[in-house]
Amino acid sequence: MIEPDRDAFEPPSDTPVVELRGVSKSFSVRNSVLERLSGSDSSAKAVCDVSLVVHPCETVGLVGESGCGKSTLAKLVTGQLTPDRGQVRLDGTRVGGVSDRSAGQCRRIGVVFQHAGESFDPRWPVGRSLSEARHDADMGSENERGLGDIEQLLCSVDLGPEIADRYPRELSGGQIQRVALARALAHNPDVIVLDEPVSGLDVATQATILDLLADLQQRFGIGYLFISHDLAVVQYLADRIAVMYAGEVVEVGPADGLFGDPNHPYTEALLQAIPSPDPGVAPPTPLDGDPPDPTDRPTGCPFHPRCPAATTECAERHPEFETVEGARVRCFHAPEATGECEEDRSYQPNRSTRSSRIHD
Amino acid sequence: MSGPAADTGVRQESDQRDEWTEVIPADRLAQVGLGIVFILLVLAVFGPIVSPYDPATQDLSSRLEAPSLTHPLGTDQLGRDVLTRLLHGARLSLGIALAVTSVRLVVGTAVGLVAGYAGGWIDEALMRLVDTLLAFPGIVLALVIAGILGPSLVNVMLALSVVGWASYARLVRSSVLSVREREFVTVARLLGHTRTHVTARHLIPNVVAPVVVLATLDIGGVILGTAGLSFLGLGAQPPTPEWGTMLASGRTYLRQAWWLVNAPGVCIMFTVFGFNLLGDSLRDTLSPTQSAQMEQL
Numbered sequence: 001m002i003e004p005d006r007d008a009f010e011p012p013s014d015t016p017v018v019e020l021r022g023v024s025k026s027f028s029v030r031n032s033v034l035e036r037l038s039g040s041d042s043s044a045k046a047v048c049d050v051s052l053v054v055h056p057c058e059t060v061g062l063v064g065e066s067g068c069g070k071s072t073l074a075k076l077v078t079g080q081l082t083p084d085r086g087q088v089r090l091d092g093t094r095v096g097g098v099s100d101r102s103a104g105q106c107r108r109i110g111v112v113f114q115h116a117g118e119s120f121d122p123r124w125p126v127g128r129s130l131s132e133a134r135h136d137a138d139m140g141s142e143n144e145r146g147l148g149d150i151e152q153l154l155c156s157v158d159l160g161p162e163i164a165d166r167y168p169r170e171l172s173g174g175q176i177q178r179v180a181l182a183r184a185l186a187h188n189p190d191v192i193v194l195d196e197p198v199s200g201l202d203v204a205t206q207a208t209i210l211d212l213l214a215d216l217q218q219r220f221g222i223g224y225l226f227i228s229h230d231l232a233v234v235q236y237l238a239d240r241i242a243v244m245y246a247g248e249v250v251e252v253g254p255a256d257g258l259f260g261d262p263n264h265p266y267t268e269a270l271l272q273a274i275p276s277p278d279p280g281v282a283p284p285t286p287l288d289g290d291p292p293d294p295t296d297r298p299t300g301c302p303f304h305p306r307c308p309a310a311t312t313e314c315a316e317r318h319p320e321f322e323t324v325e326g327a328r329v330r331c332f333h334a335p336e337a338t339g340e341c342e343e344d345r346s347y348q349p350n351r352s353t354r355s356s357r358i359h360d
Numbered sequence: 361m362s363g364p365a366a367d368t369g370v371r372q373e374s375d376q377r378d379e380w381t382e383v384i385p386a387d388r389l390a391q392v393g394l395g396i397v398f399i400l401l402v403l404a405v406f407g408p409i410v411s412p413y414d415p416a417t418q419d420l421s422s423r424l425e426a427p428s429l430t431h432p433l434g435t436d437q438l439g440r441d442v443l444t445r446l447l448h449g450a451r452l453s454l455g456i457a458l459a460v461t462s463v464r465l466v467v468g469t470a471v472g473l474v475a476g477y478a479g480g481w482i483d484e485a486l487m488r489l490v491d492t493l494l495a496f497p498g499i500v501l502a503l504v505i506a507g508i509l510g511p512s513l514v515n516v517m518l519a520l521s522v523v524g525w526a527s528y529a530r531l532v533r534s535s536v537l538s539v540r541e542r543e544f545v546t547v548a549r550l551l552g553h554t555r556t557h558v559t560a561r562h563l564i565p566n567v568v569a570p571v572v573v574l575a576t577l578d579i580g581g582v583i584l585g586t587a588g589l590s591f592l593g594l595g596a597q598p599p600t601p602e603w604g605t606m607l608a609s610g611r612t613y614l615r616q617a618w619w620l621v622n623a624p625g626v627c628i629m630f631t632v633f634g635f636n637l638l639g640d641s642l643r644d645t646l647s648p649t650q651s652a653q654m655e656q657l
Contacts, residue, residue, distance in 0.1 A: 078550050079550065080546065080549075080550070098549055098550060099549075099555075101552070102552070103552035103553075104552070105552075106550060106551060106552030107551070107552055109550070111547060111550050113543055113547075115543065118542060118543040118544065119543035119544050119546075119547045120544050120547075121544045121548075121561075121562055121565075121566070122544075122566075123565055123566065129544075132548070132551070132553070132561070133551050183547075187551065187552075
């Protein structure tokens, strides 16, 4: 099995395939007619001022709790939503929502959703869905990746050609996820947005799908935006990881550094929440409190109400990004920003154990 | 390449045949419904060709004859063969029912698609119009429209079409609202396909099943409506052999010639009965709980 070159942190190309520049998105929450009349229209800030790039042949993992804005961010990239502020750029060109994008721009992005079975028309054999995805790709450019045929497409995701005649409901979870991946590849995208692509699968299937993803990235040089709440899965695949909290990216950096030496207290709390397979280790201590209400965000750093290291400064001022050991962190108490070492570093990740666990 | 393609075609065909032969005869009532509709269609198409009599030629020497071998369902007050007139009437009734239902279906589906897909004020406006139409008792509204337009068969068809499309629109809209939120529609949009493509390839095929059920159930209603309006003198005019008209003119001779009223009455009843049975069984077959079959349709 081909391992992605995890140490190559240097992006292979200068132009990122996807670039988010200071993107924000809020949803208006209208509770009742009375509130609408009185004008107390509160809005939920799902994504706040997020900047993120995905380079070709690079996997960017996006992690965070449920409701932290991961999926909203994915929808901003795919164009299902348009940002209120900021820009989404594909290959250096600013793009709008999906209805404003040309077919060619749409084809630059592939998508794989968590429930792949739902993402196929139940009335069509999957082969027809694949050719629907492939059709446009053939008209414009020559198919340089040699995936011209549906059979080849299925073959590239380790499926037999007979799958093309099956209906989505006839396929297993792992098979349909592979077909979904084949469809995402069908139009030769530069980047594939993977929204919890393995969350609904059992561990053995997860491992084979992850290996397949790594393999395909090697062969076709595609960038992945990999969204998951499962840190082990992200760690296995991602070159860089962005940690989101309450709609903000709080830390982004190379996967190894981030897992081995987290700089943001929230990243650390996330890592501590992973249960250890070792029975001698005490069960993880969950983070106190709940994520903030998106309609009523705390002042200053959004994490300060739950942060063990919070000071009055955290509650008053919003921290800016600072570069710490190749990672960018949004915290006043990041090790080098404050000049002091964090004391409570009980978590010591053991990369080899976890990677092998996924292989098993 | 032709080998696998041909195989696929054969496989799908046999799959579909299995579905239909499995589903419909499994249900006795569905068999009856399908049988009635089939017999009716055969009679409507071939009956008038076989019949030795003309539906309009009068034979005053043999008025109001009771059913016999020469006239199996007797003759009317002008000596015309009742069976022949019924057979011609079947053509008329089925033709009108199919035409009106098609108009309702097409108009209603179009309005429902637009409302469901466009949303916003367009949806709001169209649905209020639908609500208004649904608030009127259909047959009364049709009576008013037909009355204003004047008595003729075409006007009755128009009136019935205007009245009936609203329920299709509402049904299609609600189906579209649920289907458009499903991921495969999103994916098709993200692949860069146009709204037209998504509507034609994904939305319409996935909302068609409940519409087919409604249309089948509706055919009975339209036949009843046409007969009713004709009975009231607004539809087909004598000597057109329409079932409702025959019922109206036979009513005068109810005491002397029972067959004049009973024959068209029983015809109307059985036709409506047949279509309703068929519609009911289709609804059961295509209900969301049996989504596998619904998806195959």
